[in-house]
Amino acid sequence: MIRSIHKDNPLRHVLDNGLVVIVQENRVIPAISISGLVKAGGMYDSDEQAGCADFVAQMLTRGTKNRTWQQIAEEAEAVGASIGVGCGTETVRFSARSLSKDFGLTLDILSDVLRNPIFPHEEIQKHRNHKLSLFKSWDDNPGQVGEKELRASIYPSSHPYHRRLQGYEETISKFGRYNLLNFHRRYYRPDTTILAVVGDINPKEAIDKITELFGDWKNEARPPADFVIPPAEMQEPSRKIVSMMDKSQVEIFLGHKGISRTAPDFYAVDVKNRILGGSAGLGRLFNYVRDVQGLAYGVWSSFSAGLGEGPFIAKAGVNPKNVERAIKSILNEISRLRDDGITEQELADAKEMLIGNFALSMETSSGIANVLLNAEIYELGLDYPEKHGRIYRAITKEQVEQAAKKYLHPEKCSLVIAGPYAEQEGVEIWLRAVTS
Amino acid sequence: MIRSIHKDNPLRHVLDNGLVVIVQENRVIPAISISGLVKAGGMYDSDEQAGCADFVAQMLTRGTKNRTWQQIAEEAEAVGASIGVGCGTETVRFSARSLSKDFGLTLDILSDVLRNPIFPHEEIQKHRNHKLSLFKSWDDNPGQVGEKELRASIYPSSHPYHRRLQGYEETISKFGRYNLLNFHRRYYRPDTTILAVVGDINPKEAIDKITELFGDWKNEARPPADFVIPPAEMQEPSRKIVSMMDKSQVEIFLGHKGISRTAPDFYAVDVKNRILGGSAGLGRLFNYVRDVQGLAYGVWSSFSAGLGEGPFIAKAGVNPKNVERAIKSILNEISRLRDDGITEQELADAKEMLIGNFALSMETSSGIANVLLNAEIYELGLDYPEKHGRIYRAITKEQVEQAAKKYLHPEKCSLVIAGPYAEQEGVEIWLRAVTS
Structure with a gap:
């Protein structure tokens, strides 16, 4: 390239x-x-x-x-x-x-x-x-x-x-x-x-x-003993409301333990996440939760894949009156991706976008330096810039669907609601119903 | 370059x-x-x-x-x-x-x-x-x-x-x-x-x-009649306090009418402003107000020079107990630059920085495109990328000092204080004293 x-x-x-x-x-x-x-x-x-x-x-x-x-x-x-x-x-x-x-x-x-x-x-x-x-x-x-x-x-x-x-x-x-x-x-x-x-x-x-x-x-002397990141256990889902009644927008966070950058199926997870939580036009969360249903001002998801298993987080900023519908809608999109798979068109679009963005990120010397730095620490090989397109082009629909089944757990999502949303009778019962 | x-x-x-x-x-x-x-x-x-x-x-x-x-x-x-x-x-x-x-x-x-x-x-x-x-x-x-x-x-x-x-x-x-x-x-x-x-x-x-x-x-049809920006009159300085007692930091704004991008002394003003309000190491506001006196978390100034005469603004975020000292200190630096001039070292550093930053901004195609766009709308000539270094290198200490005298008016600065700062007896009298 x-x-x-x-x-x-x-x-x-x-x-x-x-x-x-x-x-x-x-x-x-x-x-x-x-x-x-x-x-x-x-x-x-x-x-x-x-x-x-x-x-x-x-x-x-x-x-x-x-x-x-x-x-x-x-x-x-x-x-x-x-x-x-x-x-x-x-x-x-x-x-x-x-x-x-x-x-x-x-x-x-x-x-x-x-x-x-x-x-x-x-x-x-x-x-x-x-x-x-x-x-x-x-x-x-x-x-x-x-x-x-x-x-x-x-x-x-x-x-x-x-x-x-x-x-x-x-x-x-x-x-x-x-x-x-x-x-x-x-x-x-x-x-x-x-x-x-x-x-x-x-x-x-x-x-x-x-x-x-x-x-x-x-x-x-010797390297400190704590240089190794312990594996993360998947936690039981929890729910938390932080009431901040003077704000105008409610922030919703849903998530669970994710994946490490060195996992072999990282690339399939990356493609999967673009389809789920990428920006306008590609991401299902954006398209369905934000605009088709008109619920959220912004909504997206990320897998922070590092040396350890970083978090998977989906978040949305919503009008207080839409909190319940937005949470259901986000969880629904996560379940739907896991259970019903993706289309060939979504696969092609996500791959094209990831490959295009990577090429554009290599325009500057600092962009190239960052890629080389990541290639070294995550042991991707210094030919990673050349390999990048080949790796992503080779990903199949089946790999992405398997990754969705393996790494998306809507029933394990912890939930945090922060903003103008009151702790009220019934909320706790409702929360249990939608998040488990 | x-x-x-x-x-x-x-x-x-x-x-x-x-x-x-x-x-x-x-x-x-x-x-x-x-x-x-x-x-x-x-x-x-x-x-x-x-x-x-x-x-x-x-x-x-x-x-x-x-x-x-x-x-x-x-x-x-x-x-x-x-x-x-x-x-x-x-x-x-x-x-x-x-x-x-x-x-x-x-x-x-x-x-x-x-x-x-x-x-x-x-x-x-x-x-x-x-x-x-x-x-x-x-x-x-x-x-x-x-x-x-x-x-x-x-x-x-x-x-x-x-x-x-x-x-x-x-x-x-x-x-x-x-x-x-x-x-x-x-x-x-x-x-x-x-x-x-x-x-x-x-x-x-x-x-x-x-x-x-x-x-x-x-x-x-014909171009609308309002395509011309009217000249801006220098206003009498005003003072305003917006009390927001639940915040942790007070924002101070000081400013007056500035200069247009097409003014012939724009370049001298640009150098002057780097010396006054540029980032750490160069800017006097940063060096004296922020750190020597330990007053503000951030402080800087800008001249927004457009087709019309955009504003000159100096701003600082400060601990509520330092509001008065910070305002005095900012006004003092503005007066000092106008009245006492600059050093050869400051001139050389500011020029070097402006020339270096410009060269670095031309690394990307979008950086170059932006420079060409500005060259066209402000009538700088399409050879502006080549001329840029020559223009700045030619600026003299005298030109910068004249620009400071011509365009810095501490006594004309309007003041706005927003944050945890009470309207209190005596404040108005004090404000008049420091800003006029």
């Missing part, structure tokens, strides 16, 4: 300390994109320190042994470079992008923030206040409340996916500089770090520069 | 009906981006029908003479194409992106939604309900409230920038299908439409296809 401008296949190189580097030359514009990850996401938090991983990630750019936060910001901004850091459940992902001439400086800043953050007291306090204020506004937001409650319903409290990534007021109020330093020392390690570099650079030069800046990074 | 992959300069062609086409070949990936605009933005609304332009734009994809909304969505989604429409004060902008093989289909849908929308009754009702629900949630959002109130303070009620683009409950409740059709017939015209096409296509082929699909589009 990709034209000859991408001259060679990506080059993969592992430094002595275990850090994996992947480089793809791409001379379209004189710029270079770096995408990377380290296995230091929210799942490594203890219950008492929920939110620590996210806090650490957000604080990386707030001061290092060599630079104040002002210097980090100024040095990057002055050359139009940008460095972004985001924390997920499993990994912390970072990205940087600059003109080619500033690659050395950008990589130097990136190496500094990953390896040498010092978590200044004052910045911790500022960030904590910001987070506490954010939590308050989330508590006032039916969408945020619903997602938090559903996640807690789908995974047992012993599972790392149970918690909210950002933590809670009780937990983030407690931890301080020592805890952040400790988390960083333990989980930021070269042997769980991957860097993908795509752009206007000779691959060997890029690897030399990375070796220079990351080669002497040491792993602290 | 752009490499040889962009083989030739863009080709500009005007159809007999006045529609302007600009095409740039770009063979990086087998995809094509279309960006376009039509002069049919919110400024053409009457007071009684505020929000009509935005409503029309949002309804374009909800059904045409040839396609139901479902068909529009299905035909586009099935090939992974996407069509987006957004309404601004002056123009409605649209964009579409698809694999090259689907260019004909994508352009056909785009032509259909621009030329033949039918505004079905049922879809109008659905969209109206959605909008009314959105307005409710905006009324509950200090950021939205603050921006609406500031705009109303900066421009007199006779000026088209005074109104909220999306209208108000009173206005959108009133208009119906006839009004939408009427607005569409009047303002969607080939002679105010521009299409920029960038991607994997021969320019002549693109122009032929566009002529085939748009060539027989007729202009309704």
